Amino acid sequence: MVLRQVNGTRNGEKVVSGSVVEAGESAVLHRDLGYHFLPLKEGHGNYLVLEDGRKIFDASGGAAVGCLGWGNERVAQAVTEQMLAMPYCSTVYYTTKVQEELCRVLVDSTDGKMSRAYIVNSGSEAMEAAIKLARQYFLELSPPQPQRTRFISRKQSYHGITLGALAVGGHKFRREKFEPLLMDVTKVSACNRYRGKRPGEPDEAYVARLAEELDQAFQAVGPETVCAFVAEPIVGAALGCMTALPGYFEAMHAVCQKHGALLIFDEVMCGMGRSGTLHAWEQENVVPDIQTIGKCLGGGYQPVAGLLVNRSVVDVLEKGSSAFVHGHTYQGHPAGCAAALEVQRIIQEEGLLSNVRAMGELLSVRLRERVGQHPNVGDIRGRGLFWAIEFVANKDTKEPFPAHEHVAMAxxxxxxxxxxxxxxxxxxxxxxxxxxxxIIISPAFNVSADDIEWIAETLARLVEDYFAELLNW
Incomplete structure (x- = not known):
């Protein structure tokens, strides 16, 4: 999350600048050139510390990144030691022990379902690699299928900010300025139990309807032209921790198999433990052909993300050219691998996934108790330590607030x-x-029950105060 404040008012609220640099004086091309950003000094555990000493409880881990909190000395030491030993590896010629160990840990965590891992620096890079790998897979099949050049993904999805990743994403605001540059990707409806189901429609009927929509999308573009269907097991930024209904991904996978297309899961935000299991697909009875991972892979201690690739895809490449025609200067970066390896070891050694499940259940109960009945809270949803509250202008009709009011940001x-x-x-x-x-609430995996109680109580005050002022209650 970008921490920022601006002098004057925003959405009718007084906001005081906490920046040490005036907006017009900064040399940074910030996300928003008109705001004064809060000066972040350091982090300790679950707290962010500003330059003036004020502490803020990080209840979202940034953008669902900080799975261990901040200031973990084990991770910092592992990164320092690797940087002193060898800070960079040219993967054209060399590999490193730390990259090999990390990829082995990741592959083994899938119980043999995935057979190779590919380490990059961001979720967007991971999605770009997934798109290209899916295309190359069909070129390497015997016989090859060069006509497969298309992708199908979902509306109200987000898969990254680079052009390929943006193309398969369905986030309208992030796409609109760059639409002419993007490849043509067919979009189908997301599985949105809150807004997508018809009144009285059983879950099974809704899933069947979505499966039929996906099948029709294949038919419309020519099923023999599609490389893959791309989806987030739990939709993060675009829909706010929207989980799929039981059987949904099994139905989607069946459609993909019917037409010979791959299934790509984007687990950059919802994966690596955030949902309560290391891989979100473990709860869906489906194994993807390609999986992207990121945020909680390295917990924010280094820029690191990656791919996990199903054995069936790897086998085709091994029997074909034996080379993935893709590469980055900083792929497999040793410092990034060191951070990710240590983060994953800590998660395993400290049994943090069980805490994610237990604290996630407590968070869901407390959020529903404290704000579930609020007239402007439409839905509370999520899994593990990945929860969201959707706000509405009218609870009965689910009418959203006008976009220009920027309610979530406010x-x-x-x-x-x-x-x-x-x-x-x-x-x-x-x-x-x-x-x-x-808003998304996604605290560190090691939060305590007391932390969860404080988060729920503070959020309740925040929501009640905001709407009381907005609506003059």
């Missing part, structure tokens, strides 16, 4: 005030791609 910025001092992650577009506001 709530998250209000949370940074001293009387709350809590950081959550805002999102928009959850109703129709433009309208619809939600």
């Amino acid at each position: 709530i998250s910025e209000r949370g940074l005030r001293p009387e709350y001092s809590i950081s959550v992650y805002p999102g928009s577009g959850s109703a129709d791609g433009i309208r619809g506001d939600h």
